[in-house]
Every structure is written in structure tokens, then in C-alpha cells.
Amino acid sequence: MTKFNELQKIVSLQDKRISELEKRPMEPVVQAVVELQNTVQLQKARISDLEERVFQLESLQTNEEQKPNTSLGREMLLEANETNANLNVNLVRKGRLLIQPTSLPIESVAFYAYISSTVPASTPHHILVFDKVITDVGNAYHSHMGTFIAPNSGLYVFTWTIRCYSNHYHSSELLADNNIVNVIYLGPGNAIDGTVTGTAVVHVNQGDDVFIRTGRLSNGNILSDENGRSSFAGWILV
Incomplete structure (x- = not known):
């Protein structure tokens, strides 16, 4: 009508x-x-x-x-x-x-670095500087201070290895946003040269810093040479 x-x-x-x-x-x-x-x-x-x-x-x-x-x-x-x-x-x-759930692309973030030579590390809560950078996808690891600063919020995997020998012993800590996430310890005694590795999966917010430091029980040198590296690595998971 x-x-x-x-x-x-x-x-x-x-x-x-x-x-x-x-x-x-x-x-x-x-x-x-x-x-x-x-x-x-x-x-x-x-x-x-x-x-x-x-x-x-x-x-x-x-x-x-x-x-x-x-x-x-x-x-x-x-x-x-x-x-x-x-x-x-x-x-x-x-x-x-x-x-329907959507799969958003994850921006690639990954790094790997190791200590280029043996360093004294008898002081507790001393940040370890892994100065030799092999991989740094995302440019988030800062070798001059040994700190990873997260470019994106997400779930990350971090792993680090510490080598020492003789009567030296070390505990080391992984900190994310100044919170202790994991601690490892190695005391090889007088007879062996050994390494210990720690791993953590933790959510990190954008701008948070992640680093390795010596723990309360630290005495002597941390070794890193062609016979065994002390290293630090991490990558975003989701």
C-alpha cells in the first residue's frame, strides 16, 4: 500500500x-x-x-x-x-x-647468550652478565646489563646453566619483575667440575625485566669456556 x-x-x-x-x-x-x-x-x-x-x-x-x-x-x-x-x-x-576462537599470531621473541670467560661471583645477589649474545630475536636481551626486558606480555620459558668446580659452590636465582621464580644450586666438592641447569615457565608482562643473579650461597668463580658454557636463554611460548 x-x-x-x-x-x-x-x-x-x-x-x-x-x-x-x-x-x-x-x-x-x-x-x-x-x-x-x-x-x-x-x-x-x-x-x-x-x-x-x-x-x-x-x-x-x-x-x-x-x-x-x-x-x-x-x-x-x-x-x-x-x-x-x-x-x-x-x-x-x-x-x-x-x-569461534581466533588464533592470533605470536610475535617471535627468543634469546640465547653465554658468559664469555670465567667471572668471580662470591657476592650474593650479584646480577650475572651473559655478555656473548648468539640469538636475540626481538632485541629484548640487553647484554651490557644481563637483563631481558619483555617486549610483549605472555607466557615465557627461561633456562640457565651455571658451571663451577673444585671447592667453589653457587646458588643462582631467576627473577622476573624482581620476584624470585626459581633457584638452583651446585656444590661439586673438591673432586669434580660440574654444571647445573634451571628452567621456569612464567607469565611476564610487557616491560618486566628478567635476569639471573647469585643467591645467598655463592663462593668462588663461575666457569665459562670452550669446555662448558654458563648460559642464559628464553623465548615466548604463548
Whole structure:
């Protein structure tokens, strides 16, 4: 009905324009009048079609109210139910697509460094500087101070190895954001040269620093040469 009313308004406006143009008997105007008349005829035909459709719809509605169980009514009802069912299925599918977990790419972060030569480490809580950098993906390990500064928040894996010998002994600590995460200890005695390795999986926030320092029980040198390296490594997991 809205479309029908709009077309009637268009026809009225066009009739008014034709009347105005007929007062100006110039050639272009006459041609425009002819075109408008053709357009009006087409619009009137469309209006007639719409009137017929409105009449049919009104008749159908009346019949449905009087005979709700007719074959035509059942067919229309089944068609409407099928349409609604398809719409619900599509909405459910779209909803599932919206709630599907997404796999976001993890920016690669990894480093590995070792101590280039033997260092004295008898002072407790002394930060160990692993000055020889082999790998530094993400440029997050700072060899001049032995500290890794997380470029992104995430779950990280850290591992470090300490070597000592003779009557020297060492405990060493892994700290993340100034919190002790793990501690390892090695006291080889007078007879052996040995290494000890520690590992930790810890969540680190962006900007937090992670480093290795000597623990309370530290005496003597930490070895690192071609026979065995004292090293520090880490990488982002998720």
C-alpha cells in the first residue's frame, strides 16, 4: 500500500508538470511532454497491477480468516515456517562463526647468550652478565646489563646453566619483575667440575625485566669456556 500511494503521488506530480509544459509550445517542451505522457501511462499500468495485487491479498486474507485449514493456507503456513527455520539456522551459523576462537599470531621473541670467560661471583645477589649474545630475536636481551626486558606480555620459558668446580659452590636465582621464580644450586666438592641447569615457565608482562643473579650461597668463580658454557636463554611460548 505504501508503494501504491507513492506511485499515485508521482503520477499527480507528473500530470501537473505536463500541464505546465503544455503552456510552452516549444519543440523541446513538446518532446518532453510526450516522454512524460509515456511515463505516466507506464506508471498507471503499474498502479493497476498494484491495485489488482492488493485486491488479491485482501481476498486471500479474508479467506484465510474464514478457512484457516484450507490447502492454500497450509501451504503458505508451511512456507513461512520453512523460511523462519532457514533464518534461524543461518543466525545460529553466523553466531557460531562469531564465537569461534581466533588464533592470533605470536610475535617471535627468543634469546640465547653465554658468559664469555670465567667471572668471580662470591657476592650474593650479584646480577650475572651473559655478555656473548648468539640469538636475540626481538632485541629484548640487553647484554651490557644481563637483563631481558619483555617486549610483549605472555607466557615465557627461561633456562640457565651455571658451571663451577673444585671447592667453589653457587646458588643462582631467576627473577622476573624482581620476584624470585626459581633457584638452583651446585656444590661439586673438591673432586669434580660440574654444571647445573634451571628452567621456569612464567607469565611476564610487557616491560618486566628478567635476569639471573647469585643467591645467598655463592663462593668462588663461575666457569665459562670452550669446555662448558654458563648460559642464559628464553623465548615466548604463548
